[in-house]
Amino acid sequence: MIQAFGLTSNPRKELPPAVDDVSFEARAGRITALLGAPGAGKTTVLRLMLELQQGRGLTHFRGRPLHRIAHPSREVGVLLGDVPGHPARTVRGHLRMLCAAAGVPARRADEVLEIVGLVSLREERLGTLSRGMDRRLGLACVLLADPHTLVLDDPADGLSTREATWLHGMLRAHAAQGGTVLLTMSDPKEAARTADRVVTLEQGRLVADQEAAEFSRTRLRPRVAVRSPHAARLAVLLAKQARTAQRSLEVVREDGNRLSVYGGTCADIGEIAFRHGIVVHQLADEIGDMGPGAGSTQASGASGGCRDDAGRAATVASRDRDQVESGRISDGTPDRSLDGPESAHTPALEPHPDAPQPVANTPSLSFGQPQLPDAEQDESLSASSAGRTGGDCPSATAIATSAHRAPRPARARAAGTLDALPPLPPPIAVRPGPSPLRPLRYEIRRATGIGTGFLTGAVTLALSAVIAVVLARIGHTPQPRLLAAWPQELPLPPAALGAGLLGALSFGDEFRHPALAADRGTVPRRLGLLAAKLLVSSATALVLAVLTVGCDAEVLYLVYGRELAQVPVDWFSLGVSWIGLVVGCAWAGVLAAGVFRSTSAGLAAVGAVPVLVVPVVHKLVNGPSVRTAAGLPARLREALLPQWPFGGERYLEAALEIVTQPVGGALTLSLTTLLCAYLLTTLRSRFR
Structure with a gap:
């Protein structure tokens, strides 16, 4: 159950807030539609509920706000827009990555793929999926952790009638099993057919909160669709x-x-046309528009075999009165065409008391040419339980009655409706592994799921080998720098830059393709996720550092012989310094990308260490002043290097040599600053 209280967005300069004091409930076992025209504030309401946008108000999901839920993905499944995944990642790889983050077994990905019908496309890239397949994948991501509540922003937007019918059937099956479904939509007729309860928004305010049957009766307008070659003459008559x-x-x-x-009926219009010899090609009852503010959506008629032309919705309310052939002819009865929000709870149009009432299931009369049934609309109506009488078109009353589903207990609903609805994935058992391993599994799947990391490593190794061969040919390069492919002119070697790029990508891709976020640009700041990224980037940088030296030595041996491939005497301290430099650059990329939310910023921070920070540190330590820090490394060795057991002073001395070097000291200072900045932003996001 969802309970929203007083949702209000922050004012936008001189404009009123996009959402102003919206309160409603979405009960378990039912589908609740948040209806409104584009710009009415539907998406803003969802963002406020999910704490993705600053504002006022409170939302409870089964009695708890979202930030108080230990595992939000298992309680609330969210789909806002397209699937936020890397376009080069495969469908199955994306789902398995989310399984690792949610702590559910990896086989769950195959289960939901089978349910949504994407088994044959599991190796396809996300960037190649069509609109319908992307929506199916989005539903699979939503159902992955078996949440109780589904929150979807216009999930049927851009889908065909068949795909929309399938999607609504899946949502109906979830509600039938006792789940809560909240979705936004712009088509009032689709809301009446799909939802159990309709919450109507206009200009950010709540104007109606009704059951589907009451919504159809008070907010929709019954009409008769007439098609004739003598339409103008018939209108005058x-x-x-x-x-x-x-x-x-x-x-x-x-x-x-x-x-x-x-305000008319099929029988009256047909009799008038017959008496005056007017040929009628179509005569059918339909559900019309909601009045001003209903939005401009392309929706077909509610009855099978009586199709509206595309784009009919909202044309009645917005059409100029000079196009009305006979004008509005009334005997003084108040106008109830829902031209204002004050008529939210009044009937749309009431005929004169003496006039004959519309008859339910009025037959569709056709003169002059046969009518062909619309197969897709037939399927849509059968899936939403719309009433039909033979091949005739259902009336507004029949559609409103069939669209409303009285609430029943979850088990009773499941027993009566699941046979005709799409199957849902089976319930899952959460993986019992400790929580620190979940971010690590997620990060490993994220890093290995696409080829960017492997390509970056291959380019780095190739570039290092070429630079090493060129430096050896030129000469005058020390052996350690030759093996690291680090010329004096470059601030950092290729291996350090490659490790920094991989580290920056680990957090930069999270903000560019936020698979863990409910909406783009909002990535959870958790220390477990940061630790996992630092650990994986460290392992990657270590492998890259070792492979770089090994490949450079092998290439130098093949080209110039054994002389240039010899191991230096002080190989241990040099190796520790080399690994520390590469790992430190990777960490700097991770932290900078996490703080500035950009891969470019992370790589820029790595390059700024030798270019900007090293001269500053060198000037502070050795610059002219009354007292200098000259001799600091020697004093540190004296203070920190007593006789350690098992020769531990050897390793500590190697670490001190790294820190006391200009690049090492600057890198240590940069890492400390970036880590403090990340922790500060994390604390701000938690206590805001």
Whole structure:
């Protein structure tokens, strides 16, 4: 169950807030639709509920706010927009990565792929998926951790009728098993057919919170769709007849030869057309628009075999009155066409008391040409339990009645409806492994799931080998720098730059393709995730450092012989310094990308260490002053290098040599600063 209280977004300069004091409930076992035109504030409401946007208000998910839930992904499944994944990652690899982050078994990825019908596309890249397949993958990501609550932002946007029907069937199956479903949409007719409860927003304010049947009765407008080659003449005759009978009737000329008649019935219109010899190609009851503010969505008619032209929704409310052939003819009855929010709880149009009432399941009369059924709309109606009588078009009353599903206990609903609904993945058992291992498994799958890291490592090794051969040919390069491919002119060797780039990518990709976030740009700041990234980047940098020296030595041996491939005498201290430099650059890239939320910023921070920080540190230590820190390394050795057991002073001396070097000292200072900055931003995000 979702309970939202007083959701209000922050004011936008001189503009009013996008959402102002919105409160509603979404109960378990039911589908709740958040309805409104584009710009009405639906997405902002979801972002406020999920604590992705600053504002006021409170939202409880089964009695707890989101930040109080230990594992949010197991409680709330969120889909806002497209699937935020790296386009080069495979479908199965993306899901397995999310399984590692959520602490669920990796086989869960195959289970949800089978349910959403993506087994044949599991090795496809995310960037190659169509709109419909991307929505299926998004639903798979939402269902991965078996959450109780689903929150989706316009999930059927851009889908075909068949795909939208399948998606709504999956959501209905989840609700039938006792789950809570909250989704946004712009089409009022789709909301009436799909949801159990409809919450209507206009300009950021709540204007109605109704059951689906009441919404269909009070907010939607029944109409009769008429198609005739003599539409103009028929409109005049209908207006004249309504004036004579003193009935409230509205006739709207649509594009081409179509009329929309509000306040009439198929029987009356058919009799008038027959008496005056007017050929009618279509005559059917439909659910019309909601009035001003309903949005401009392309929706087909609610009845199978009676298709609207694309883009009919909201044309009645916005059409100029000079296109109304007969005008609004009324005997003084108040206008109830829902032209304002004050009519949220009043009927849309009431005919005169003496006028005949619309008959449910009025047959679709066709004169002059046969009608062909629309197969996709038939499937949509059967999936949403819309009533039909043979091949006829259902009336507004029948659609409203069938769209409303009375709440029942979860088990009773499941027993009666699951046979006709798509199957859901089976319940899961959370992996019992300790929580620190989950970020580590996630980071390993993230780093190995795409080829960027392998390509970067290969380019780094090749560039190092070429530079080593060139330096050996030129000469005058010390043996340690020759093996590291580090000329005097470069501030850092290629291996250090490559490790820094890999470290920056580890956090930069999180912000560019936030797989762990509910929305783009919002990445959880957890110390466990940072530790996992530092550990994986350390291992990667260590492997890269060892491979670089090994490849350079092998290439120098093949090209110039054994002389240039000899191991230096002080290889231990040099090796520790070399590994410390490469690992430190990788850490600097990770921390800088995490602080500045950008891969470029992470790589820039790595390059700034020898270019900017080293001269500053060197000037501070050895610059002219009354007292200098000259001789600091020697004094540190005297103070910190007594006789350690098992020769530990040897390793400590190697570490001190790294720190006391200009690059090592600058790198240590940069890492300390970046780590403090990351911890500060993490604490701010937690206590904000």
